[in-house]
Amino acid sequence: MFKVSLNNSAAVSARSTSAQTVVAPRSVKDLRLGESGTICCLKDPEMALKLLEMGCIPGTQVRLNSRAPLGCPITLVVGETADYTLSLRVSEAATILLKE
Amino acid sequence: MSSAGIRIAPAGAAASAATLEATGAASRGLTRIALIGNPNSGKTSLFNQLTGLNQKVGNFPGVTVDRKTGVSQLTPHHRAEIIDLPGTYSLYPKSLDEKVITDLLYDRASAQYPDFVVVTADASNLRRNLLLFTQLADLGLPLVLALNMMDVAAQHGINIDLDALQQELGVPVIPMNARKGIGVAALKIVMAQQLDAGTNRFYEPDETLLPMLRQIRYYFNLHNDYLALHYAHQFRHISFLSADDKAYIGELVAKYNFEPTARQAQETIDRYNRINELLLDAVSVTRTEKAEPYSNRLDRVLTHRVWGYLIFLLILFLLFQAVFSWASYPMELIDQGVAWINSLIQSNFNGPLISLLTEGVLAGLGGVLIFIPQIALLFAFIAVLEETGYMARVTFMMDRIMRKFGLNGKSVVPLISGMACAVPAIMSARTIENRKDRMITIFVTPLMSCSARIPVYTVLIGLVVPDQPVLGVFNLRGVALMGLYLLGFVSAVGSAWVLKLFMKTKERSYFIMEFPVYRWPRWKNVGLTIVEKVKAFVFQAGKVIVAISVILWVLASYGPGNALEQAEQRARTSATAQRMSEAEVESHIASEKLESSYAGQFGHLIEPAIRPLGFDWKIGISLLTSFAAREVFVGTMSTIYSVGQDANELTVQQKLAAEKGPDGQPFFTPARAGSLLVFYVFAMQCMSTLATTYRETKGWTWPLLQLFYMSGLAYLASLLVYQVLK
Numbered sequence: 001m002f003k004v005s006l007n008n009s010a011a012v013s014a015r016s017t018s019a020q021t022v023v024a025p026r027s028v029k030d031l032r033l034g035e036s037g038t039i040c041c042l043k044d045p046e047m048a049l050k051l052l053e054m055g056c057i058p059g060t061q062v063r064l065n066s067r068a069p070l071g072c073p074i075t076l077v078v079g080e081t082a083d084y085t086l087s088l089r090v091s092e093a094a095t096i097l098l099k100e
Numbered sequence: 101m102s103s104a105g106i107r108i109a110p111a112g113a114a115a116s117a118a119t120l121e122a123t124g125a126a127s128r129g130l131t132r133i134a135l136i137g138n139p140n141s142g143k144t145s146l147f148n149q150l151t152g153l154n155q156k157v158g159n160f161p162g163v164t165v166d167r168k169t170g171v172s173q174l175t176p177h178h179r180a181e182i183i184d185l186p187g188t189y190s191l192y193p194k195s196l197d198e199k200v201i202t203d204l205l206y207d208r209a210s211a212q213y214p215d216f217v218v219v220t221a222d223a224s225n226l227r228r229n230l231l232l233f234t235q236l237a238d239l240g241l242p243l244v245l246a247l248n249m250m251d252v253a254a255q256h257g258i259n260i261d262l263d264a265l266q267q268e269l270g271v272p273v274i275p276m277n278a279r280k281g282i283g284v285a286a287l288k289i290v291m292a293q294q295l296d297a298g299t300n301r302f303y304e305p306d307e308t309l310l311p312m313l314r315q316i317r318y319y320f321n322l323h324n325d326y327l328a329l330h331y332a333h334q335f336r337h338i339s340f341l342s343a344d345d346k347a348y349i350g351e352l353v354a355k356y357n358f359e360p361t362a363r364q365a366q367e368t369i370d371r372y373n374r375i376n377e378l379l380l381d382a383v384s385v386t387r388t389e390k391a392e393p394y395s396n397r398l399d400r401v402l403t404h405r406v407w408g409y410l411i412f413l414l415i416l417f418l419l420f421q422a423v424f425s426w427a428s429y430p431m432e433l434i435d436q437g438v439a440w441i442n443s444l445i446q447s448n449f450n451g452p453l454i455s456l457l458t459e460g461v462l463a464g465l466g467g468v469l470i471f472i473p474q475i476a477l478l479f480a481f482i483a484v485l486e487e488t489g490y491m492a493r494v495t496f497m498m499d500r501i502m503r504k505f506g507l508n509g510k511s512v513v514p515l516i517s518g519m520a521c522a523v524p525a526i527m528s529a530r531t532i533e534n535r536k537d538r539m540i541t542i543f544v545t546p547l548m549s550c551s552a553r554i555p556v557y558t559v560l561i562g563l564v565v566p567d568q569p570v571l572g573v574f575n576l577r578g579v580a581l582m583g584l585y586l587l588g589f590v591s592a593v594g595s596a597w598v599l600k601l602f603m604k605t606k607e608r609s610y611f612i613m614e615f616p617v618y619r620w621p622r623w624k625n626v627g628l629t630i631v632e633k634v635k636a637f638v639f640q641a642g643k644v645i646v647a648i649s650v651i652l653w654v655l656a657s658y659g660p661g662n663a664l665e666q667a668e669q670r671a672r673t674s675a676t677a678q679r680m681s682e683a684e685v686e687s688h689i690a691s692e693k694l695e696s697s698y699a700g701q702f703g704h705l706i707e708p709a710i711r712p713l714g715f716d717w718k719i720g721i722s723l724l725t726s727f728a729a730r731e732v733f734v735g736t737m738s739t740i741y742s743v744g745q746d747a748n749e750l751t752v753q754q755k756l757a758a759e760k761g762p763d764g765q766p767f768f769t770p771a772r773a774g775s776l777l778v779f780y781v782f783a784m785q786c787m788s789t790l791a792t793t794y795r796e797t798k799g800w801t802w803p804l805l806q807l808f809y810m811s812g813l814a815y816l817a818s819l820l821v822y823q824v825l826k
Contacts, residue, residue, distance in 0.1 A: 045361045050612050052368040053190045055228040065396070069405035070500040073509075075615050081256075081385055084225050085395075085615040087496055092612055 028076065028096040031064035037098040038062075044095040054086055055079070056096060130171070131180040132212070133291060136201065136236065137220030138229050139187035140616050142248040145278040146220055147184040148628050150288070155632070167200070174292040183214065189228070191235040192333065192364055194610070195533045199337060205239060206330065207340050208323070216242035216295045218287070223253035223260060223275070226383060230375045231368070233269070234302035238326040242295040243271045246287055250275045257386040265382040270300030279622050302374050303367060305329045312356040316349060333360050395489075395617040403493050412494060415485075416516055422477045423520035423551075430473040438466035456653065464649025467729055468642040471788065474551075475524040475637055476630050478517055482528055483629040485513075487621035491531070492613070499611060505593045506600025507544075508537035508609070515541070515592065518548035519585070522789045526796055527633060536605040540596050542796060543806060546789050547592035549585045549781060552730040556780045557584055559734055562753050564773040587781050591813070637792070648787045652725060655698040667696035699724055713779065713815065714772040714822040726785045733780070771825035775818040782817055784810035 031037055039060050042048035055078050056062065065075040065085060072090040135150075137143040147155075151170025168184040185204070186197040193199040204212060217236055221229035226247075236243055253260065266273045272290050276283030305313055305325050309332075317328040335341060335349040352358075401407050442458045485491045491513065499509030507515075510532040517525035525545050532538040549557075558581075565580045658664065671692035675685040694700050703720035710720055718737075726733040737756065759767040784790065784807045793803040 042365075045365070047610075047612075048365055049192065049361065049368070050194060050610055052365055052372075053192070053231065054612055054614070055231075055372075057369055057372045066399060066403065068403065068496050068500060069408060070497075072500045073496055073611055075496070079227075082393075083227065085617075087492070087611065087613055087615040089499070089611040092610070 026098045028093040036063040040099040134183045134214035134217045141220045141222045142278040143220045174288045178292045220246045242297045245273045268378040270298030427473040460650040460653035464646035478524045479633045483626040484621045489616040505597045511541040518545040522546040544592040544596045549588035564770045659697045663696040667692040713818040714775045775822035779814045779818040783814035
């Protein structure tokens with residue numbers, strides 16, 4: 001269920017960027033204020049390690065809680081029972097892909 | 101698995117032996133306990149509760165991270181040494197700070213290896229907090245779980261079955277509220293017992309990895325497979341492994357085609373699954389349909405696009421007010437106190453040693469002590485802002501802006517504090533985890549115009565800028581002063597941007613962080629923070645400041661051969677000729693002596709170099725002496741230009757205005773004063789700052805870079821100003 005790259009992270013991230021321009025799966029970046037989504041997978045393998053440790057596990061529900069006045073960073077509420085709030089940059093949020 | 105349990109028995113026995121000895125003799129071998137937990141899990145509160153004022157800050161060997169230890173009286177006969185480790189979310193370090201944890205826990209042979217570990221966890225957010233716990237358990241360490249913030253969990257409707265949890269985790273679980281000290285007594289009793297490692301394991305390395313892990317494990321004589329897995333992941337960064345050891349693991353990792361990123365990601369997911377399972381039995385949530393959390397409602401105002409910034413400005417204003425005006429009263433007292441002691445000594449004793457003591461050591465010491473009120477107040481403010489969770493909002497609002505210049509949302513605090521004093525400002529840069537961002541912040545902070553530049557600015561602006569209104573409301577002098585502050589700010593941000601282009605780092609810059617809820621500050625933590633920062637400043641930076649003050653004193657009080665005696669005689673002769681009053685004679689002698697001293701020689705020596713900036717040897721001396729601290733400039737100028745001892749700024753100004761150049765025109769032309777002003781905006785003339793940078797970066801590279809960069813910048817800017825305006 002979890003797809004992160006394996007050997008060649010550069011190739012994988014290059015592939016996923018090009019995939020994004022074609023298919024454009026929704027990421028946390030695309031959530032509207034107050035909207036929830038369920039994490040499907042994490043695109044950037046290295047960033048994924050940090051996000052996973054912070055509890056952004058595939059299958060977890062996240063809600064876009066607020067945006068900073070200049071649009072970046074954003075805050076996310078993690079977990080169905082609103083366990084805690086994370087703040088992260090939009091570029092980091094873009095690596096968290098959502099289930100359709 | 102049971103084999104792993106047996107394997108760790110010797111270590112457990114050793115720990116218990118240490119415990120028994122400590123109980124018996126109370127003197128030999130303190131039990132060593134490490135405190136580990138997620139950020140915001142109340143670890144600092146617990147550390148403060150356990151150790152109180154018995155804390156000291158040292159260094160971890162070879163790394164740039166503070167090592168905070170303290171002694172705790174667990175029972176009347178049993179004391180333990182507590183090591184406070186940096187907050188972390190997992191045992192895979194992301195920052196240099198976090199690396200000290202793995203360095204400590206991977207090396208069982210180390211003298212620093214803890215007898216057991218107290219893990220703090222936020223009970224209201226148990227799932228994520230248990231990730232670190234399960235990793236520590238799998239390393240085979242004896243553990244105690246301090247289940248903190250039970251009150252918050254209760255508010256959230258989270259019910260924790262402690263017996264079930266203890267059963268699932270296999271270690272003692274102590275419910276606590278460290279803020280209020282609830283549970284500390286129970287924790288101390290458990291900590292005083294002999295503890296063995298639990299036998300519950302939460303994650304097994306994949307079977308396909310075993311051939312590789314076993315080779316690592318037997319080669320290094322490790323006690324379990326999971327530790328071997330960590331060696332495979334992190335061998336490049338383990339400080340105690342030799343190059344051969346690293347090469348050995350490197351070969352194995354390549355041979356077995358080990359994929360660290362994917363393995364680590366999978367481990368984290370597996371652990372979360374396991375934690376979810378065990379929490380099913382131990383934790384139930386009675387969903388309370390409660391109103392929106394107060395934190396969110398507060399944020400709607402405090403991070404609002406208009407109100408957010410306005411309130412931030414208001415808080416800044418208050419902070420400035422505190423550091424500039426409230427601190428001035430105790431600073432004056434300290435100043436007077438040092439002066440009083442000085443005059444007391446001087447009026448009762450005499451001789452070169454006494455003047456070394458008073459003008460060198462005590463003057464230097466006064467220069468250190470004078471900063472204490474500002475440091476204490478600034479850190480009181482910052483500690484309260486951190487404790488309440490407001491600082492996370494400031495970094496949140498400013499990150500986008502600061503990132504454009506190679507800085508970080510967290511750089512805002514040091515930059516702002518730098519307008520009061522660069523010394524505490526540089527110390528406050530510690531909150532920035534990313535090393536590159538932190539170094540850039542430390543590097544550019546002294547460019548912000550600090551309060552010590554104010555006397556220099558006022559004297560020189562008063563000298564050349566006419567006192568006339570601009571646009572009806574502003575005063576031209578005020579506008580000039582603001583211009584100098586702006587110049588400092590622009591150069592700080594610009595330098596950061598330039599530095600960003602040159603600095604390379606392997607560490608990635610993350611902004612992924614927990615956004616804490618608003619809380620009332622814990623005053624005990626605030627107080628201990630102030631004590632810690634003041635102590636660090638006085639004992640670490642203070643040593644260097646006093647040393648340099650003494651050197652400066654020697655340079656200004658001695659000259660080659662009998663140059664000083666000759667100078668005094670010359671001065672007396674010319675004084676009698678000019679029929680000066682006694683005070684005038686004294687200051688005339690002082691000025692002549694200073695010119696003949698080593699410092700005066702230095703002024704003459706560097707004159708050719710500073711002449712293009714419009715400076716003469718007298719200003720050269722002032723530049724040298726203001727290296728001790730910028731405000732010394734005014735005092736030195738008043739000595740050199742032989743103003744009487746009771747001179748105030750006005751007379752310095754008049755004296756400077758009266759100074760004539762060789763052509764008979766006023767020496768301080770707008771070009772010359774402008775050049776000098778710009779020089780003071782940029783130049784690194786503060787040994788306290790250099791000493792602090794040295795302390796904070798743990799090396800001379802950064803302070804020296806700062807010194808040369810800022811001095812170079814000052815030189816070029818002054819050259820430009822003088823040559824253009826001349």
